[in-house]
Amino acid sequence: NFMLTQPHSVSESPGKTVTISCTRSSGIIASNYVQWYQQRPGSAPTTVIFEDNQRPSGVPDRFSGSIDSSSNSASLTISGLKTEDEADYYCHSYDYNDQGVFGGGTKLTVL
């Protein structure tokens, strides 16, 4: 099976743009959809991006997802950062057997 590697933490100021990466260790990143989940402290996760770049209803368009085949990675970009965006973010994909794989999570600090 493959692994998804994320930075442990990132920080940025309100109003700025931040990008969180998620690198697949083996296999092709584009071969299976990538999702991104937000988890605020003490709360259940919520989906901010599914199927690489789709936003669920209610998620603002400040959140966007992309795939980069050259680096075999996915990225979550949050623009116009707000303090409410401070949370843990997890990337997720699955293999040919539909076995799920999560990244280790990235703590986003907005300061």
Add this chain to the structure above:
Amino acid sequence: EMLLLESGGGPAQPGGSLRLSCAASGFTFSSEAMTWVRQAPGKGLQWVSSISGSGYSTFYADSVKGRFTISRDNSKNTLYLQMNSLRADDTAIYYCAKRIVIDHWGQGALVTVSS
């Protein structure tokens, strides 16, 4: 409104059993694959198991294979996770989630395995 409501969590002894349920509403349950994800205290998310909409196909993480069984009752719009031979490292919040490419989550049920 789409809702996923887990129940059945609680304390259990090592070697014991628990069954989690997830009541779904707000979408056509039988048309969607479903997934269980867990999170140990202070740790990240871990995929546990998924099941196809019909229930015919099931998938498990190696850490729970042979001990946990995922199932569903489409007539009751309910997903289950039967957990046997529980171990201390199964202690976690268990989340029910819609689809394999998860687009909606439940609030979670806490399972604590301790003697």
